[in-house]
Amino acid sequence: MSEARKPVIASVWLAGCSGCHMSLLDIDERLLTVLEKGSIAATPITDFKLGSFPQCDVGLVEGSVTNTDNIKFLEELRAKSTYLVSFGDCAGWGCVPFMRNFFPLQEVLEHGYIWSSSTVDGHIPDDEELPTFLDVVEPIRKFVKVDFHIPGCPPSADTIFYVVNELLEGRMPAGIPQPLLHFD
Amino acid sequence: MATKYIVEPVTRIEGHAKITCVVDDAGKVDHARFHVVEFRGFEKFCEGRHFSEMPTLTERICGICPVSHHLASAKAIDRLAGVQPTRTAALLRELMHMGQVAQSHALSFFHLSSPDLLLGPDSDPALRNVVGIVQAFPEVGLRAVKMRKWGQEVIAAIGGRKIHPNCAVPGGMAAGISKDVGRDLLAEAETHLATAMIGLDLLLGWVKKNPEVVARFAVFSSYYGGLVNPAGGLELYDGNFRISDPQGQPVVDQFDTQKYLDIIGERVESWTTLKFPYYKPAGYPDGAYRVGPLGRLNNISHIPTPRAQEQFEKYKAAGNEHGVVEGTLFYHYARLIEAIYAIERAQQILADDEVYGPDLMAPTTGQLNPRGVGVIEAPRGTLWHDYTIDENGALTNVNLIVSTGQNNPAMCKSVELVAQEFVDGSNVTEGMLNRLEMAIRAHDPCLSCSTHAIGQMPLLVELVDRHGTLLQRIERH
Numbered sequence A: 001m002s003e004a005r006k007p008v009i010a011s012v013w014l015a016g017c018s019g020c021h022m023s024l025l026d027i028d029e030r031l032l033t034v035l036e037k038g039s040i041a042a043t044p045i046t047d048f049k050l051g052s053f054p055q056c057d058v059g060l061v062e063g064s065v066t067n068t069d070n071i072k073f074l075e076e077l078r079a080k081s082t083y084l085v086s087f088g089d090c091a092g093w094g095c096v097p098f099m100r101n102f103f104p105l106q107e108v109l110e111h112g113y114i115w116s117s118s119t120v121d122g123h124i125p126d127d128e129e130l131p132t133f134l135d136v137v138e139p140i141r142k143f144v145k146v147d148f149h150i151p152g153c154p155p156s157a158d159t160i161f162y163v164v165n166e167l168l169e170g171r172m173p174a175g176i177p178q179p180l181l182h183f184d
Numbered sequence B: 001m002a003t004k005y006i007v008e009p010v011t012r013i014e015g016h017a018k019i020t021c022v023v024d025d026a027g028k029v030d031h032a033r034f035h036v037v038e039f040r041g042f043e044k045f046c047e048g049r050h051f052s053e054m055p056t057l058t059e060r061i062c063g064i065c066p067v068s069h070h071l072a073s074a075k076a077i078d079r080l081a082g083v084q085p086t087r088t089a090a091l092l093r094e095l096m097h098m099g100q101v102a103q104s105h106a107l108s109f110f111h112l113s114s115p116d117l118l119l120g121p122d123s124d125p126a127l128r129n130v131v132g133i134v135q136a137f138p139e140v141g142l143r144a145v146k147m148r149k150w151g152q153e154v155i156a157a158i159g160g161r162k163i164h165p166n167c168a169v170p171g172g173m174a175a176g177i178s179k180d181v182g183r184d185l186l187a188e189a190e191t192h193l194a195t196a197m198i199g200l201d202l203l204l205g206w207v208k209k210n211p212e213v214v215a216r217f218a219v220f221s222s223y224y225g226g227l228v229n230p231a232g233g234l235e236l237y238d239g240n241f242r243i244s245d246p247q248g249q250p251v252v253d254q255f256d257t258q259k260y261l262d263i264i265g266e267r268v269e270s271w272t273t274l275k276f277p278y279y280k281p282a283g284y285p286d287g288a289y290r291v292g293p294l295g296r297l298n299n300i301s302h303i304p305t306p307r308a309q310e311q312f313e314k315y316k317a318a319g320n321e322h323g324v325v326e327g328t329l330f331y332h333y334a335r336l337i338e339a340i341y342a343i344e345r346a347q348q349i350l351a352d353d354e355v356y357g358p359d360l361m362a363p364t365t366g367q368l369n370p371r372g373v374g375v376i377e378a379p380r381g382t383l384w385h386d387y388t389i390d391e392n393g394a395l396t397n398v399n400l401i402v403s404t405g406q407n408n409p410a411m412c413k414s415v416e417l418v419a420q421e422f423v424d425g426s427n428v429t430e431g432m433l434n435r436l437e438m439a440i441r442a443h444d445p446c447l448s449c450s451t452h453a454i455g456q457m458p459l460l461v462e463l464v465d466r467h468g469t470l471l472q473r474i475e476r477h
């Protein structure tokens, strides 16, 4: 990362619950530190549009990959980021979204849109605007190179802050120090 | 040739979606659609698991309101185990829920929506976010961060962690709260109530300056739904169900939530992964009912805490001849009043000795009931968890209706109305498209929740012609 400009951070969420992003927000007042040291370019809480990701130094990914849209977002972020970080178990190895892998996709869809108790005259949504669902949910490393992983469901705010701060200081963390390695 | 605009992803909402807006040759909006595009399949993959896992499993539907899922699930499980939580446990759960409502409403108003209002819908997209708020209004920005933090701390004090707590068990809670911790939380509460009041002042100042926008911004009639207390007042943790008609008159009242399938159904549309719940006797789509802050405040007679009630009385003045508030932007107003209620209610509970009592759990017999429905008023509206089990306690059927789903018809309608009112198809600007997103944001949709079924939601606007050819894509840098 160059000395002359502030490092840029971007983040996306794929198939997750947004809990990892909420944990990122739980750094609370330290948000100001992050803003002093870097600039936030694209996150779900700022306005960005597909195809408009800026070049960035740190790209954070929450969530696993369940559909073709997820792949688009992921590949774009990878292409634009110097360091790509998976944060949270969904991005890292699947976590709860993986549980659908125990059932055929068709059955899961039918249950959701046809058989569920409150559904009346259901059918499976199939508009051209909708992405295609993958047969199995995958972690992000199946599609792109991941430079660093922060475990947890979600990782604690302190752990996320540690990693982001290291990267903003231009250091690739060797690992996460022991006291921070816990599922909050 | 008609043109289609796509806003993708819709940002500053909690989840993944896009909006398409089709404009005809004359530059008039033909139709606009709100697409939710993700799906995760919870209802299916929970099958076969033991019911006791559900509170920790289903909270992974949503990291913004995990407490809602945790508690709706706990209430369903209380039913399965045939046990009523002790008063201490019920107070602990409600307190935790109030912490969540405070943090979630703070996030929705200050972090996600206030940039549109305070900085303006046409302001620089790069700054139209919480960072821009912190820069332009540092005091408010910092207060908002602290208000959300307090709500999260209330949750952690009871559930051990801020996100995905693990504490509710059949008939009670696995752990309590100490008086010291309670005292600290109580000492801070008043500051955050003041923050909610500041938000209210900012919002009302904006409404006053922009009466014309407010009047033109997705004002429409609908049914309204939510839990109410025995006197018909606001209730977020427990209570029976009420649906009011477009004139604000209850058509179903003190309804037993266990029988919800008699009055609520869901329909599917092919262009979105989010279903469309409706009040069955009125049919689909007429029976669409709004939930969440605006839906709730149109559905109740009063708020049982003094300061929120005072604001509620003023709020009613924004209503039509029936006292019903129909404008979509008033969601923000209702949300801030609820934030005040949540903090006041938390103060009441923290001052109640019983919340610190030793009786955390009621005795269970070990007998199981075959089915249990757990319902709660999540920040975004009524949340339903319905479980059926076999004799071993393994789940054989799971049905979930999430808060945001019930607002899906309203979000679609709002996008349509705002597109017709504000989008000039011959000269589409980024600001116009942002107004479409504002219509969505007002509902504070939690698309993580709504896509529990299979979906996810970024938002994009594309201009496409009637034959589906993409003519223009609006993207922001």
Ligand code: SF4
Pocket: A015, A016, A017, A018, A019, A020, A062, A063, A087, A088, A089, A090, A091, A095, A096, A152, A153, A154, A155, B060, B063
């Ligand atoms: S890792 Fe956990 S907290 Fe993060 S997105 Fe997945 S389920 Fe949510």
